[in-house]
Amino acid sequence: MNGINKYITMLDFLKEIETFKTCERTCHTTKIGRAESDAEHSWHLALFLMLFEKEFESVDFTKLLKMALIHDLPELYAGDTNPYRGETKNKEENEEIAARELFSRLPDFIGENLISLFAEYQKQESAESRLVKSADKLMPLVQNLCTNEHHSSYRKLKVKTEEVEHYMGQYFTDDSFLKKLYSILLKECKEKGVFYSEDSSQIIV
Secondary structure: OOHHHHHHHHHHHHHHHHHHHHOEEEEEOOOOOOEEEHHHHHHHHHHHHHHOHHHOOOOOHHHHHHHHHHOOOOHHHHOOOOOOOOOOOOHHHHHHHHHHHHHOOOOHHHHHHHHHHHHHHHHOOOHHHHHHHHHHHHHHHHHHHHHOOOOOHHHHOOOEHHHHHHHHHOOOOOOOHHHHHHHHHHHHHHHOOOOEOOOOOOOOO
């Protein structure tokens, strides 16, 4: 592929992924009634990692940021799946297929790198992949604390505290920096009623 065609292919890819901005998540934004997009979530995650960069030792930080920015891109084709109430049985397989379809739109040297990076994220064998995954799990806590007065995805889906702790526990098994942040966020969420309770006075929004 010559230079100009390569550039056109990459520009076409950027046009294709523009719709990533419209892939809606269960979380909402602080603008009442507007769902958070996958693109906004990925940006928030990348910035989260950048802010706490000094806490992450012995990792390839460039890889960390790249992984954060692409970790949900296959959802452009596969769709977002809520871990508590969504159909998660074939999630990884569907996203792997979507990743290959999406990244194959790029010139080989770039597309193959992104397919490999996404596969690394899914396998969860590298320090970078595990960090991104754990940080990713913190973001809904942050987002729902921001929107708690008018919307909580946990209350909307009737997800109780116990379910959150059971699901999240697998990602924070050691005494890491991210586990400390998880404890701080979990405590705040409990105190502010972010999670669902069978208390009939709780507003389900």
